[in-house]
Amino acid sequence: MSDALRLDTCLDQIASQLPALTASCRVVEALAGAARQIAHLLARGPLSGDLGAVIGESLDGDGQKALDAITHALVREAVIASGAAAFASEEAAAPEWLDPAGEVAVAVDPLDGSSNIDTLAPVGTIFSILPARHASGADPASPFLQTGRRQLAAGFFIYGPRTALAVTFGNGTRIFTLDPVSGAFLAPAPPATVPAATREYAINGSNLRHWEEPIRDYIVELKQGRNGPRGIDFNTRWLASMVGDAFRILGRGGIYLYPADERQGYEAGRLRLVYEANPIAFLMEQAGASATDGRIPILDLQPAHIHQRCPLVFGSADEVRRVAQAYERAGQPSSPLFRRRSLFRSTSNVAELFA
Ligand SMILES: O=P(O)(O)OC[C@H]1O[C@](O)(COP(=O)(O)O)[C@@H](O)[C@@H]1O
Numbered sequence: 001m002s003d004a005l006r007l008d009t010c011l012d013q014i015a016s017q018l019p020a021l022t023a024s025c026r027v028v029e030a031l032a033g034a035a036r037q038i039a040h041l042l043a044r045g046p047l048s049g050d051l052g053a054v055i056g057e058s059l060d061g062d063g064q065k066a067l068d069a070i071t072h073a074l075v076r077e078a079v080i081a082s083g084a085a086a087f088a089s090e091e092a093a094a095p096e097w098l099d100p101a102g103e104v105a106v107a108v109d110p111l112d113g114s115s116n117i118d119t120l121a122p123v124g125t126i127f128s129i130l131p132a133r134h135a136s137g138a139d140p141a142s143p144f145l146q147t148g149r150r151q152l153a154a155g156f157f158i159y160g161p162r163t164a165l166a167v168t169f170g171n172g173t174r175i176f177t178l179d180p181v182s183g184a185f186l187a188p189a190p191p192a193t194v195p196a197a198t199r200e201y202a203i204n205g206s207n208l209r210h211w212e213e214p215i216r217d218y219i220v221e222l223k224q225g226r227n228g229p230r231g232i233d234f235n236t237r238w239l240a241s242m243v244g245d246a247f248r249i250l251g252r253g254g255i256y257l258y259p260a261d262e263r264q265g266y267e268a269g270r271l272r273l274v275y276e277a278n279p280i281a282f283l284m285e286q287a288g289a290s291a292t293d294g295r296i297p298i299l300d301l302q303p304a305h306i307h308q309r310c311p312l313v314f315g316s317a318d319e320v321r322r323v324a325q326a327y328e329r330a331g332q333p334s335s336p337l338f339r340r341r342s343l344f345r346s347t348s349n350v351a352e353l354f355a
């Protein structure tokens with residue numbers, strides 16, 4: 001383990017070789033400090049108080065847990081300490097300006113998968129770092145309304161049986177593991193590479209009846225396994241925690257889907273573009289995988305507002321391509337009109353599945 005790459009050493013090297021990434025390195029270092037504190041709180045669980053308790057309503061109407069609010073505060077403090085120019089969070093209605101001399105804007109989901117807090121399933125902190133193009137005084141949302149392609153760095157901390165960091169600065173994706181003894185984040189393995197082929201998929205199958213036809217047909221084929229057109233068996237792996245599913249995919253491949261569906265509030269999917277889909281898409285592309293909304297690569301989507309949602313499909317390139325081809329074949333854009341027309345249309349595949 002002694003020759004494992006240390007996060008702090010790695011950040012120093014990046015900053016000295018690529019000065020344009022110095023501010024991003026400072027943010028990642030500060031977030032690593034917050035992640036240590038969050039990991040500690042989560043490990044104590046009920047000993048730290050009732051952190052899973054619902055304390056109010058989050059911006060999207062879900063229950064906001066005490067831990068959502070605590071992690072938001074810890075992450076915000078870290079971002080302020082890093083000298084960043086602007087901050088946006090899933091847990092704050094509006095972004096804010098911080099240091100007028102700052103060079104980067106940081107968007108976060110302080111606690112992804114927070115519905116899992118009481119179940120000991122993995123949860124995580126997702127971050128996206130963008131250049132802060134505008135001087136303070138302008139709308140603080142403006143630096144966040146850039147496409148994900150412009151991200152300088154992105155990643156997530158995952159709190160599970162161990163705490164880890166998946167991070168990219170645009171030159172590969174690396175996984176660091178928190179050594180609880182020394183407190184250092186260490187990368188003993190080479191950069192992550194997601195295999196193009198996979199037999200694992202992650203989707204909340206209970207929503208099948210609400211999905212658009214291309215997604216429904218694609219999933220039904222996977223479920224038919226060796227008896228269907230794919231001729232091979234697939235496995236479902238769904239953690240209801242995107243960071244958990246993304247971490248598994250970075251490790252051994254797979255595809256994750258949270259498509260748009262016809263339920264009220266899910267017309268553009270569930271995940272948020274700026275601080276969930278974009279950072280995951282950047283990590284995936286840098287590990288040789290792909291991410292799309294079905295029609296457009298996630299990193300090319302232009303955000304219109306900070307809490308915008310988007311359909312999200314990411315992971316092993318061969319399977320993501322198949323989903324995109326299914327949309328292409330359907331010949332229709334992923335629009336509400338299309339969804340309504342295709343709803344409840346009983347394809348032979350779906351009929352077979354329900355049989
Ligand atoms: O309960 P659902 O609708 O299947 O949604 C699960 C998905 O929602 C999320 O929990 C969204 O994240 P938040 O917990 O930050 O809202 C993802 O991590 C997960 O994949």
Ligand SMILES: [Mg+2]
Nearest residue numbers: 109111112113
């Ligand atoms: Mg989330």
Ligand SMILES: [Mg+2]
Nearest residue numbers: 090109111112
């Ligand atoms: Mg969250």
